[in-house]
Amino acid sequence: MPRPILICINAVLLLALGHALLFWPGIMTWDAIRQYGQALSGQYDDWHPPAMHWLWRQLGIFGAGPAPMLVLQIVLYWGGTGLWMQAAYRRGAGRGGWLPVAMLGMLALSPIALILVGTVLKDSLFAGALLLASGLLAVAQPGAWRIRLAAALVLIAAATLRFNAVPACLPVLLLALPAARRRTLPRLAASAVLAAVPLVLALPLANAALHAKRSGVELSLVIYDLGGIGRYSGVDVFPPTATPDPVGVNAACYSPVSWDRYAWWGAAPCGIGFETLRTPLQSGHGPYGWWAAAVLAHPLAYAQHRLAHFDRNLRFIVHDSDVPELSLTSDPNPWGFALPPSAVRTGIAHAATWLLTTPLGWPACWLALGIGLLVLRPSLADGDPAVALAWSGVLYGFSYLPLSVASEVRYHFWTIAAVGIAAVLTLARRETGAAPPWRLALAAAPVVMVVVAGVVARL
Known part of the structure; x- marks a missing residue:
């Protein structure tokens, strides 16, 4: 094995070990707490991916709590990063190969990424699986069908973790x-x-193989869209309920940030929400019938709602105080799992919080950068992994335009990682610098416009 690649492997192993120790045993948010409870019981519903519940249950042989899942996420994340570093070095010429390797290392050490990987989340597991699979394909030789098959199986497994996984995978x-x-x-x-x-x-x-119970998770999107349509049209589009003044109640409950007020777990759940609408939505043509009727009757209101939410989701034309921050500590849980105090981790948390207020923390900027990369090199025909990552990150990011119900940066973890790697590899190519000036300007335009608009909105 060449000495430079051996150095990369050792460095990645040390970084992964340090990452694990720093976030041990792993941050558990409310989602992870609910998932771990189902992993312990072996009884799953489909609100969160049952495949992850099952996997967590199997990992229980290595220990209790979030630690086994934390280790898996770190192995996937740093394993995939190491493979991409190897691919970047091979693509480089001589000593020049070290520059993209160093840049990939800097991306991997982003405080936002460190916290997300240190938190047990389906989004972090999903991003790690895609990093590993794409990294395997990036280093695989043309005849290495076993590696390609392994990568394909990892991608199919990753598709069990998110309902909008197809555009990414x-x-x-x-x-x-x-x-x-x-x-x-x-x-x-x-x-x-x-x-x-x-x-x-x-x-x-x-879900069927694991006999997961139907939770009605699909109703969250329907309810949120009906609430948004009602808010922007001023018309009640919900099924009939016993709630007086549904238009006024909905106007007070709706937020372009998330659907949480319609859920049952909030501090002040809406008078019209998941519990009150679950049965009425089954009447008529069912929940999707109510949704389709509302969208057809009020298409502009639907568009306003979706664009307003997508704006918050991407942290674009917003004030940073109006969108959710990262979860930096474990939520209270019945098992008492928590992270011990750490000055280093506190510093990482402060850096991540600051980064979220800059263009480097806005998913909108990474999505715009991905679009610019596709302007430079749009074709998948030559099998360039960097182009595939750009397409994956952009398509996955835009999938949240019609399908999202909440605004958290974790949803865009894969977009940020994929576009970041694609940018390093694409901009390091000699062909990129030799592109016509008009194409380079066109590629840079989306990022410039997003950064300028985002900064002006925050002034």
């Missing part, structure tokens, strides 16, 4: 296919359709 999965299947646009389109099938089926099949 599909561009990467296409890299696992033979080059001939991507050579022309018709072949690429046909391959994409076929590759999407296992990704689409992964989540429902996993």
Whole structure:
């Protein structure tokens, strides 16, 4: 093994070990607490991914609490990072290969990423799985079908973790296919359709195999959209309930930040919400019938609601005090799992909180950067992993435009990681610097516009 690659491996191992020790045994938020309870009982519902509950239960042989899942997330994250460092060094010429390797290391050490990986989250597990799978494909030789098969299986497993996983996984999965299947646009389109099938089926099949109970999680999006349509149209579009003045109640409950007031766990749940609407939504043509009727009757109100929420979701035209911060400590839990005090971790938390107020912490900027990268190199035909990552990050980021119900940076962890790696590898190419000036200007325009608009909004 070449000495530079051996140095990278040792450095990554040390960083992973330090990361694990610093966040041991792992931050547990309310989501993780609920998931761990189901992992212990072996009885799952589908509010959070049952596949993760099952996995956590299997990891219980290594110890109780969040520590085994923390180790898995760190192994995936730093394993994938190490593979991408290796790929970046191979793509470089001589000593020049060290610059992208160092930049990838800096991205991996982002305080925001360190905290997210140190927190037991399906988003962190998902991002780690995609990092590992894409890294395997980035270093795999053309005939290494076993590595490509392993990467494909990891991607299909990752698709069991998020309902909107397909846009993120599909561009990467296409890299696992033979080059001939991507050579022309018709072949690429046909391959994409076929590759999407296992990704689409992964989540429902996993839920069925694990006998997960229906929780009604899909109603959260329907209820939030109905609330948003009602707020911007001034019309009651909910099914009939016993709540007086539903328009006024909804106006007081709706927030473009999240749907939490409609849920049952908030400090002041809305008079119209999940519990009151669960049964009425089953009347008529069902929840999607109510949703479709409201969208068709008030398309502008629906668009206003979705754009307003997407803006908060991306931390774009907002004030930083109006959007959620990172979870920096474990929430109270029945098992008493918590992190001991640490001055280093406190420093990381302060740095992450500050970064969220800068363009480096705005998902909107990373999404704009991804768009710019696709302006430079849009084609997947040559199988460049950097292009696949750019497509993956951009498509996944935009999937939250129609499908999101909350605004937290963790939802965009994969977009930030994927676009960051793609940017390092793309901008390090000689061909990028040789591109026509008009194309370079067009590629830079989305980031410049987002940064300027975001800064002005915060003044």
